[in-house]
Amino acid sequence: MTLVVVRAAASVSVAVSIAVSVVHARRHVAISKNRPSLFDRCRPVVDARRRLGGARMTNDVMPRLFSAAFVVLVLASVARRPRACARRLVTGARLTIRLARYSTVSWVFKLAGLTVYSIVLSPAFLRVAWTYATDENVTRGVCYGGCGRNFLDLYFPPGASAARRERRRRVTADAGEKDGARGARSSDEASTSGVKKDGEGKDAAAAADDDDERRPVVIFVTGGMWIIGYKAWGALLAQRLARRGVIVASLDYRNFPQGTVGDMIADVGKGVGWVLERLDALGGDTRRVVVVGQSAGAHIAATCLLRQIEWVTRADRLERAVPNAWSPAAISRFIGISGVYAPDDAALIEHFHRQGLYKNVFWSIMEAGFTGARAAEALPRASPVSITRERDVRRNVRIVPPVMLCHGDADTSAPPEQSKMFAHALRSIGISVDERYYPNKTHTDPFVTDPILGRDVLLDDITDSIFGRKLPSFVDERPLVPKLFVDIARKFVPF
Numbered sequence: 001m002t003l004v005v006v007r008a009a010a011s012v013s014v015a016v017s018i019a020v021s022v023v024h025a026r027r028h029v030a031i032s033k034n035r036p037s038l039f040d041r042c043r044p045v046v047d048a049r050r051r052l053g054g055a056r057m058t059n060d061v062m063p064r065l066f067s068a069a070f071v072v073l074v075l076a077s078v079a080r081r082p083r084a085c086a087r088r089l090v091t092g093a094r095l096t097i098r099l100a101r102y103s104t105v106s107w108v109f110k111l112a113g114l115t116v117y118s119i120v121l122s123p124a125f126l127r128v129a130w131t132y133a134t135d136e137n138v139t140r141g142v143c144y145g146g147c148g149r150n151f152l153d154l155y156f157p158p159g160a161s162a163a164r165r166e167r168r169r170r171v172t173a174d175a176g177e178k179d180g181a182r183g184a185r186s187s188d189e190a191s192t193s194g195v196k197k198d199g200e201g202k203d204a205a206a207a208a209d210d211d212d213e214r215r216p217v218v219i220f221v222t223g224g225m226w227i228i229g230y231k232a233w234g235a236l237l238a239q240r241l242a243r244r245g246v247i248v249a250s251l252d253y254r255n256f257p258q259g260t261v262g263d264m265i266a267d268v269g270k271g272v273g274w275v276l277e278r279l280d281a282l283g284g285d286t287r288r289v290v291v292v293g294q295s296a297g298a299h300i301a302a303t304c305l306l307r308q309i310e311w312v313t314r315a316d317r318l319e320r321a322v323p324n325a326w327s328p329a330a331i332s333r334f335i336g337i338s339g340v341y342a343p344d345d346a347a348l349i350e351h352f353h354r355q356g357l358y359k360n361v362f363w364s365i366m367e368a369g370f371t372g373a374r375a376a377e378a379l380p381r382a383s384p385v386s387i388t389r390e391r392d393v394r395r396n397v398r399i400v401p402p403v404m405l406c407h408g409d410a411d412t413s414a415p416p417e418q419s420k421m422f423a424h425a426l427r428s429i430g431i432s433v434d435e436r437y438y439p440n441k442t443h444t445d446p447f448v449t450d451p452i453l454g455r456d457v458l459l460d461d462i463t464d465s466i467f468g469r470k471l472p473s474f475v476d477e478r479p480l481v482p483k484l485f486v487d488i489a490r491k492f493v494p495f
Contacts, residue, residue: 106356110494120489124452124480132235137242139172144274145267148254152271153231154282155238155248157215164283171281214285216466219275220250221268223295223338225357225495226365227256234294236451237459244463244471247284249275253300256365261300261382268304273326290333290466291401294447295414295495298339302384302422305334309399310392329399335462336405338443340414341422344379344386351415356494388425402432404465406458408441413495436461443495449486454479 118125132138132153139154154172218241222233231252238248253259253267272291279286293301305328312327342348343366353359360370368378380386387393393400403426405419416437423433438446438457446458454477463471 110356113492113494116492117489117494120485120492121448121452121481123485127480128236128239129232131239132232135239138239139168142172144251145270147263147267148258149252150267150270151231151252152274153235153238153250155242155250156283157242157245157247160283167281168283171278215245215247215283216288216290217247217249217275217279217282217284218462218466219272219289219291220248221253221291221293221297221301222250223293223297224255226261226264226296226300229253229255229296237447240451240456240459240477241463244459246463246466247282256361260367261303261365262367264300265304265307265382268300269308269326272304272331276326276330286330288332288466289330290335290462291331292335292337292462293339294337295339295443298336299341299343299382299384302334302336302339302341303382303387305331305401306384306387306393309396310387310390312399313392313396327399328401331401333401333465334403335465336403336419336422337447337458338407338411338414339405339418339422341418341425342383342385344375344383345418345421348415348418355413385422385425388429388431394429397430400426400431402434404434404436404461406436406438406446406461408438408443408445410440410445411443413443434465442490442493444493449490451477452480453483453486 132140137156137158137160139156141151142154144150144152154168156168160168218238220234220238222229222231224230224233229252231250234248234250238250241248249271251268251271253271254263259267275282275284276289279289291301291305293299308326309328340348343362349359349362352362359372363372363375364370366375366379366382368375403423405423407414407416407419409416419435419437423435426433441450450456451459456477459477460470
């Protein structure tokens with residue numbers, strides 16, 4: 001009876017978590033011209049803030065004001081579209097029932113720890129969320145495919161010309177309209193919509209912005225244990241990259257149990273292809289396109305990149321179309337942050353089991369079956385380390401981009417040995433690898449807590465890799481909360 005009650009409590013906890021994620025995941029792109037976007041509704045508040053000028057409010061009052069306004073605007077937005085929200089809640093409930101099958105006592109404690117962690121750091125998270133919701137250089141919820149959660153957020157550097165902004169608006173508006181039609185047209189059919197082809201005559205806006213500086217592009221794949229990933233988790237990194245002159249596309253993808261690892265890899269491949277097809281309209285530099293993956297996102301992105309090599313070479317042999325129509329040669333660098341690269345490693349599976357990601361859950365995510373009956377076949381298929389041994393990859397090393405692997409050496413969630421193992425496998429086939437290990441840093445320190453404290457070594461390493469030089473310090477990258485808050489949060493973080 002006690003076990004039943006505990007499992008019921010776990011299911012309720014997961015249901016609340018998914019319901020919150022569903023509400024936050026609703027798209028913010030206006031489907032019609034008559035319906036204002038969330039940014040448009042926030043615009044008066046932002047303008048009021050700017051009109052304050054020198055009359056600054058205290059640090060205590062300002063975050064509270066913005067947080068309250070943000071919550072009110074989100075609730076008002078939900079009230080405007082109750083049917084769509086109801087559909088998402090039904091979907092969340094259905095997924096909760098499926099996920100409850102895997103719930104355990106350990107998950108309850110981890111969820112409680114994550115809740116405390118989020119509450120303690122909420123002053124920083126709310127500041128990031130406010131910028132995410134109101135910044136005119138952020139385009140949220142752009143549809144890149146026809147499956148569930150096939151959305152991405154775009155972060156642009158400030159100061160673009162009016163012509164460039166118009167081209168961006170057209171590309172993202174087309175994706176928003178396609179989303180409103182619920183997949184009436186496929187992603188491939190709309191791949192060049194909103195941008196005129198050369199044969200049809202060059203658009204005046206395109207001609208006017210030819211002299212604009214082309215920006216590096218980062219395609220970011222967030223982590224989340226393959227279960228709780230969401231595109232907004234990378235908002236802080238993306239906002240700071242944008243201020244340093246980088247265009248960022250943060251991808252969402254199907255999580256388990258909505259999808260398994262094969263679905264996640266397919267989603268990321270589709271998202272990467274969407275961005276590559278629109279580099280010109282977005283103002284991106286085709287010579288500097290970097291794929292960045294964090295935690296489970298690093299595993300998915302690395303697997304996607306290597307599998308794309310296989311598909312490209314087989315398509316050449318069979319004279320067939322390439323899935324998602326892009327080649328790894330279009331990527332200038334892959335950066336993995338605190339990633340997992342050998343899911344077929346027995347030691348890693350045991351480590352995850354001890355950490356609370358039990359074998360039956362992990363096997364189910366990796367398409368090995370609930371009991372692991374297909375593990376010998378399925379796990380190597382989703383293992384970047386094993387894929388590097390395949391003939392197609394070894395024969396086409398020339399199209400594999402250079403790799404940089406970043407990892408905290410005190411990471412107990414994704415052991416740093418995973419990065420070392422992947423680096424060794426890549427070097428064995430002649431791929432250039434740069435390894436960065438951060439002393440005494442845990443799984444979340446380089447990506448979350450260090451940036452919050454203003455000591456963003458990871459960001460420096462990423463931008464140095466992109467630009468080939470060290471950029472000056474930015475005054476807005478100061479601590480978002482006192483160090484005491486971070487020290488308390490570290491004691492509860494479940495990762």
